[in-house]
């Protein structure tokens with residue numbers, strides 16, 4: 536059974552770094568689908584400045600036309616913090632115990648994994664696939680990673696083709712096209728009244744402009 540990719544993010548706004556990660560991981564790991572799950576109230580950072588309905592809409596516009604990409608709004612409706620372990624548990628309840636699930640993370644998110652709520656339980660619910668990200672070269676991961684996470688990496692390291700052999704519990708790391716794009720940079724660019732064109736899809740930029748998001752005073 537092909538794995539289903541789970542890709543959570545604040546997506547404030549979604550950009551080509553996110554979309555290439557999802558596309559290249561879907562191809563390399565032969566994912567059936569990738570579920571984009573915008574965070575409601577993320578546990579680890581200040582509340583996103585942009586309303587969830589705008590972030591959902593921008594993801595919807597960005598992934599339209601890609602038959603493998605799906606928008607999943609289960610986190611934004613939550614009246615509380617959205618913890619990934621709970622999101623994966625709810626997906627597991629829906630999809631059954633045998634369906635391989637694969638949580639997609641950029642390297643920066645992976646390096647912070649031990650700070651996540653019940654992080655060690657994540658491996659019982661899904662595989663984890665880590666994409667390289669500019670600024671976080673793999674040669675520095677070992678030093679940047681707590682010893683407990685390094686032990687998990689060594690014990691669980693697998694190849695993409697192994698992900699169909701179990702429903703959860705394996706770790707893969709993949710180089711992807713290095714795009715040094717961040718939502719922070721896009722927000723800063725817009726607030727400075729400069730153009731972020733070609734860092735994100737035109738439909739998303741059109742939406743941002745039509746809805747006057749990321750203005751200098753916001």
Ligand SMILES: Nc1ncnc2c1ncn2[C@@H]1O[C@H](COP(=O)(O)OP(=O)(O)OP(=O)(O)O)[C@@H](O)[C@H]1O
Pocket residue numbers: 543544545546547551552553556639640641642643644645666667668669714715716717718719720
């Ligand atoms: N350019 C990129 N290359 C690889 N992974 C990325 C890239 N941008 C984001 N990601 C990954 O996508 C996921 C969601 O990221 P997020 O929505 O926080 O985007 P961001 O650009 O890092 O945002 P911000 O600048 O607001 O922190 C995370 O796992 C993150 O590591």
Ligand SMILES: O=C(O)c1ccc[n+]([C@@H]2O[C@H](COP(=O)([O-])O)[C@@H](O)[C@H]2O)c1
Pocket residue numbers: 542543544545546572574577578579580617618619620644650651652
């Ligand atoms: O569950 C947690 O404790 C947890 C802590 C930090 C981040 N996450 C999730 O990781 C994903 C990427 O986060 P971010 O900040 O890079 O957008 C997003 O889905 C967050 O909800 C989850």
